[in-house]
Amino acid sequence: MRVGENLNAALHGLLESDPSAYVIGEDILDPYGGAFKITKGLSTRFPDRVLGTPISESGITGLAAGLALCGDAAVVEIMFGDFVALAFDQIVNFxxxxxxxxxSRLPIRMVVRCPTGGGRGYGxxxxQSLQKHFVGVPGLSVYEMSPLHDNRAVFDAMLASGGPCVFFEDKILYTRRMNDVGDLFRHDVLPGAEDVARVFLEDPEAADCVIIAPGGMVDRxxxxxxxxxLEQEVTCCLLVPSRLYPFDAEPLLPVLRGARAVLVAEEGTAGGTWGSEVAHRIHRLMWNDLRRPVALVNSADSVIPTAAHLERAVLVQDSTIHDAVLEALRD
Amino acid sequence: MTETGAAVLSARRADDDDLALLLLIRHFELALLDLFGRGELNGTTHTCLGQEYVPVALRRLLTGADHVFGNHRGHGHYLARFDDPAGLLAEIMGREGAVCGGVGGSQHILRDRYVSTGVQGESLPVAAGVALHLKRTEPGALACVFIGDGTWGEGAVYEALNLVSLWRLPLLVIVENNGIAQSTPTTRQMAGTVRARAEAFGVRHHGVETSDLATIRDELAPLVAAVRAGEGPLVVEFATHRIGPHSKGDDTRDPETVRRARDNDWYRLYGEADPERFERADQAQRARVDAIVREVSARPPSRWRP
Incomplete structure (x- = not known):
């Protein structure tokens, strides 16, 4: 199953099992089914609770918050995650x-879905990958879609969290296969942290290097x-949290302790990143056990160009990660 | 109808409950300014002096099933919904018994189906969502949101108006047009009119020029009933007067403008129309608020854990 299909099935399942659930967004109705076809079939099955809206990101996010205020569950699709900037006030201030x-604690069951990231020449x-702008907002959780996490379970967790969530979906993943980590590696769930997936060769606690990365980075x-x-005989263990913020580094420690280097890799551009938040938490917990500080891998501090060769030069590639791991392991 | 004529009429038709509530809000707001003056309040506050009659007029047109969205100038909105001046004062003063534990303060209150928040225009899209919920689950109920003339500078207002008109949602927008947005006269911050803006979205608009409660209710009753019946949203624009400062000691208007606002103050008009009854009610509410201020001021600080 493709990741996009898994996400579509999750939304079908949510609307089916929760009669108070809504899906709201621009151009999400059939037969179009959303700019990335993630809402395909929803409006045909649930015409009353799947609402195609005007181009009004602030308005529809506020609308969702109003439904949530009344106890409903509301999922908003922001057509391109970049446009979530238009809804920042409703998310952060309301x-x-x-x-x-x-x-007193007021449950707000609301998910803002943001198709995110580059690699498709959209300019x-x-x-963009705007995750970092939502890190550190009290009451707000940040999640990221992953090929290693079933989307229905992630949606159930987000709606059960009691607070609003921003869900970033790397657009590249929609057409990738779920749970595909190639023929060399295995994957499982990190013991003690059911929302963290783990990809490794044989013994995850004996890897040379641990890479922490959100779902959109898994392929790379x-x-x-x-x-x-194959080229350097370096073994790595990848940890993929579904929830990026709040982030609990504690369950990662057993895996981190055995490694000679720790990296955080994300597609967002450099400066004020999620990775620096993760690195800070790890430093606080195990500074004396680390051979060197946690290394950060980001896209360049730049706008994301349209032309393919220019875009590649700005965004994190698999080769960027490969080189960063070797650099981190250099004595 | 002139303001004076309306006042004579209202003196006959405003019952004791209405008069008591009007005066409760007036003395509550005056007490806040006094507390500020004495350095006993933290932060800031926005009083609704001169505009008290707006929520008082509306309260008999609203039901407990309706959701009400107050705003940054919302003490009157809250007190017209709940006879709880002590809880509100405790909230503003951060004392035990505060409606929201002292976390929200003057501008951020939630109680049952009343909610307020401090960012201009933010509540309209939220109210649209609430109206959608009500239309589906409790037909006949509505969402009522108070905004000012300055709020019309925010884009969120138009996104919400478009949605509620398109989907015929039961939203009642109350515009308290007091002619001034903080320190900027409406003539210097709004092109065109509220009416034309509402009508551009196919939203019905009604202007209220009087502070007479009975007249306002007579005018609005059939219009509000139409909102409840699913005929779409309504914008009601009150031409009103802010006789106090924006917050505290920050009124930069020329004395003539303030004098005109005071001339139109319902307090003066009602007082002149029925002096004896008014004086009795005025004294009673002044004494009630004085007692509340003393009692709440003596309470221990509110407690809350983040």
Whole structure:
């Protein structure tokens, strides 16, 4: 099953099992079914609760917050994640604040879906990874889609969290196969952290290097892990959290302790990144056990160009990760 | 109808409950300014002096099933919904018994189906979502959202108006047009009119020029009933007067403008129309608020854990 199909099935399942659930967004109705076809079939089956809207990201995100305020569950599709900037006020100043600013905990069951990332030549305003702008907002959780996490389970977790969530979906993943880590590696769930997937060769706690990366990076990291193994005999263990923030580094420690290097890889551009938040937490917990500080792999501090060769030069590639691992292991 | 004529009419038709509530809000707001003046309040507050009659007029047109969205100038909105001046004052002062534990303060209140927040225009899309929920689950109920003339500078207002008109949602938008947005006169921040803007979205608009409660209710009752019946949203624009500062000690209007606002103050008009009854009610509410201020001020700080 493709990741996009798995996500589509998750939304079908959510609407089927929860009569208070809504899916809201621009151009999401059949026969179009959304710009990336993730909402295909939803409006045919659930015409009352799948709402095609005007081009009004702030308005529809506020609308979802209003439904959530009344106890409904609301999923908003932002056509391109870049446009979530238009809904920032509703997410940060209303939905996230409402969870606690009225003095007692108020559940807001709401997910803002953001098709994210580059690699498709859509240019500077349709290719960004804006996760970092939502890190550190009290009451708000940040999740990322992954080929190693069933989307229905992730949606259930987000809606059960009681607070609004922003769900980043790397667009490249939609056409990739679920749970595909190639023929060399195995994957499982990290003991003690059911939302963290783990990809490894044989013994995950004996890898030379641990790479922490969100779902959108899995393909690139696995490709790098393969070349590192075959060309350099370097073993890596990949950890993929579904929830990026709040982030609990504690369950990762047993795996991190055995490694000679730790990297965090993400597609977002450099500066004020999620990775620096993760690195800080790891440093606080095990500074004295680390051979060297956690290394960060980001896209360049740049807009994301449209032309393929220019875009490749800015965005993190598997070769970027490959090189960064070797650099981190250099004595 | 002139303001004076309306006041004479209202003196006959405003019952004791209405008059008491009007005066409760007035003295509550005056007490806040006094507390600020004495350095006993933290942060800031926005009083609704001069605009008290708007939520008081509306309260008999709303039901407990309706959701009400107050705003940054929302003490009157809250007090017209709940006879709870002590809880609100405790919230503003951060004392025990605060409606929201002292976390929200003046601008961020949630109680049952009343909610307020401090960002201009933000509540309209949220109210649209609430109206959608009500239309599906409790037909006949509506969402009522208070905004000011300044709020019309925010794009969220138009995104919401478009949605609620398109989907015929039961949303009642109350515009308290007091002619000034913080320090900027409406004439310097709004091109065109609220009416034309509402009508551009196919949303019905009704202007209210009086502060007479009975007249306002008579005018609005059939219009609000139409919102409940599913005939689509409604914008009601009150031409009102802010007789106090935006927050505290920050009124930069020229004295003539303030004098005109005071001339139109319902407090003066009602007082002149029925002096004896008004004076009795005024004294009673002043005394009630004084007692509440003393009692709440003596309470221990509110407790809350993040």
């Amino acid at each position: 939905a996230a604040k409402s969870v606690t600013m009225y003095g 500077p305003t349709h290719s 990291v696995v490709t790098a892990m393969r070349s590192l193994l």
